[in-house]
Amino acid sequence: MSLDYKYPALKYLKHAAKRRIPHFVWEYLDSATGDEVTQANNRASLQSIKMMPTILRGEISPQTNQTFLGKTYDLPFGVAPVGMSGLIWADAERHLARNAAKTNIPYTLSTVACQTPETIGPLTNGNGWFQLYPPKDLEIRKDMIGRIEGAGFETLVLTLDLPAASRRERQNRGGITQPPVMTARILRQIALRPRWALETAFFGRPEMPFVASYGENLRGLPTTEHIGYLLRTSPDLEYLSWLRDHWKGHLIVKGVLDSTDVARLEHIGADAIWVSNHAGRQFDAAPASIDVLPNIRQATKLPIIFDSGVESGLDILRAIALGADFVMLGRAWHYALGALGPKGPTHLSHILKQDLLANMAQLGIERLSECSKKIWS
Numbered sequence: 001m002s003l004d005y006k007y008p009a010l011k012y013l014k015h016a017a018k019r020r021i022p023h024f025v026w027e028y029l030d031s032a033t034g035d036e037v038t039q040a041n042n043r044a045s046l047q048s049i050k051m052m053p054t055i056l057r058g059e060i061s062p063q064t065n066q067t068f069l070g071k072t073y074d075l076p077f078g079v080a081p082v083g084m085s086g087l088i089w090a091d092a093e094r095h096l097a098r099n100a101a102k103t104n105i106p107y108t109l110s111t112v113a114c115q116t117p118e119t120i121g122p123l124t125n126g127n128g129w130f131q132l133y134p135p136k137d138l139e140i141r142k143d144m145i146g147r148i149e150g151a152g153f154e155t156l157v158l159t160l161d162l163p164a165a166s167r168r169e170r171q172n173r174g175g176i177t178q179p180p181v182m183t184a185r186i187l188r189q190i191a192l193r194p195r196w197a198l199e200t201a202f203f204g205r206p207e208m209p210f211v212a213s214y215g216e217n218l219r220g221l222p223t224t225e226h227i228g229y230l231l232r233t234s235p236d237l238e239y240l241s242w243l244r245d246h247w248k249g250h251l252i253v254k255g256v257l258d259s260t261d262v263a264r265l266e267h268i269g270a271d272a273i274w275v276s277n278h279a280g281r282q283f284d285a286a287p288a289s290i291d292v293l294p295n296i297r298q299a300t301k302l303p304i305i306f307d308s309g310v311e312s313g314l315d316i317l318r319a320i321a322l323g324a325d326f327v328m329l330g331r332a333w334h335y336a337l338g339a340l341g342p343k344g345p346t347h348l349s350h351i352l353k354q355d356l357l358a359n360m361a362q363l364g365i366e367r368l369s370e371c372s373k374k375i376w377s
């Protein structure tokens with residue numbers, strides 16, 4: 001049976017991933033913080049957005065390309081940064097980078113990825129963005145920026161929504177540490193997922209080589225206290241200003257929810273704003289990202305990226321209709337990797353594109369810029 005019939009939508013990939021990756025890895029990927037209310041609200045709010053279909057439009061040819069910060073991508077979506085992708089499926093960062101190059105979409109490599117910028121940069125064909133958890137130490141900061149630039153990344157994404165480690169109760173109960181410590185419980189979970197175990201054994205224990213190169217290798221810490229957390233700080237405006245002065249490429253600020261923050265970000269010279277509540281992983285009373293998007297759109301003319309809870313081409317259209325210029329997905333790519341390994345990202349790109357095209361036809365629009373007219377309230 002072709003993948004189109006077996007996995008026509010993300011929910012089927014998600015079910016398959018849960019059966020193919022060990023429980024502790026699933027809990028790392030799928031969980032949020034607190035009662036996971038913000039995570040649920042991200043989905044509920046997106047699903048509540050109605051758009052009006054069109055009749056008597058005649059033949060139409062929807063176009064999915066989107067220009068963002070001067071570069072035209074074939075699709076209006078890309079890969080949000082996810083730490084430790086290689087834990088979810090062996091060599092995930094390479095699979096995501098290659099798919100991004102092939103399908104002409106952006107891939108954001110996390111500071112706490114299982115591969116270095118030097119390994120991934122050359123694979124992205126210019127579509128690589130780098131996400132920075134802000135290092136405290138000035139010398140480390142300078143060195144990291146130099147390495148990121150040297151590896152060919154022209155866009156830096158500074159994540160600001162982790163002022164402190166999140167509690168992530170479900171993740172912690174899952175028993176995951178960084179790197180994973182082989183307790184009897186974890187070993188049992190791994191034994192139940194032989195394909196994952198074999199692939200992971202072949203590619204080697206998932207670690208965080210970029211941050212590890214700046215510190216002693218601290219083994220066995222909970223994932224919310226790993227070396228990536230220990231190196232970083234919680235930036236203020238001065239920090240952001242320093243980064244703006246020292247990073248010559250595009251600078252995107254991730255984790256914006258409050259429209260009153262926008263003027264300061266514009267003033268400092270941010271090139272784009274990334275609206276996100278970190279998929280509900282940080283603060284369980286945060287508004288759904290989609291609910292604040294219209295206010296942020298009103299507050300700025302800067303390009304806007306949107307994430308949190310996106311699962312389909314229709315969700316991407318909803319976000320664009322409410323003011324996003326580009327849409328990113330985090331977990332979705334990793335459900336696809338868990339389900340299908342290296343074929344996952346390509347298949348997910350394909351079904352998201354098909355869903356975009358089908359729904360643009362229902363709406364009677366050929367260009368993504370026409371989405372906003374179709375909101376129904």
Ligand SMILES: Cc1cc2nc3c(=O)[nH]c(=O)nc-3n(C[C@H](O)[C@H](O)[C@H](O)COP(=O)(O)O)c2cc1C
Binds near residue numbers: 131277279310329
């Ligand atoms: C397992 C996991 C790890 C993540 N790691 C990072 C990270 O290293 N840096 C970062 O800026 N955001 C990180 N995020 C947040 C994503 O970049 C993104 O904001 C979020 O996943 C989008 O929501 P979605 O997963 O519903 O698409 C992570 C998210 C998940 C699920």
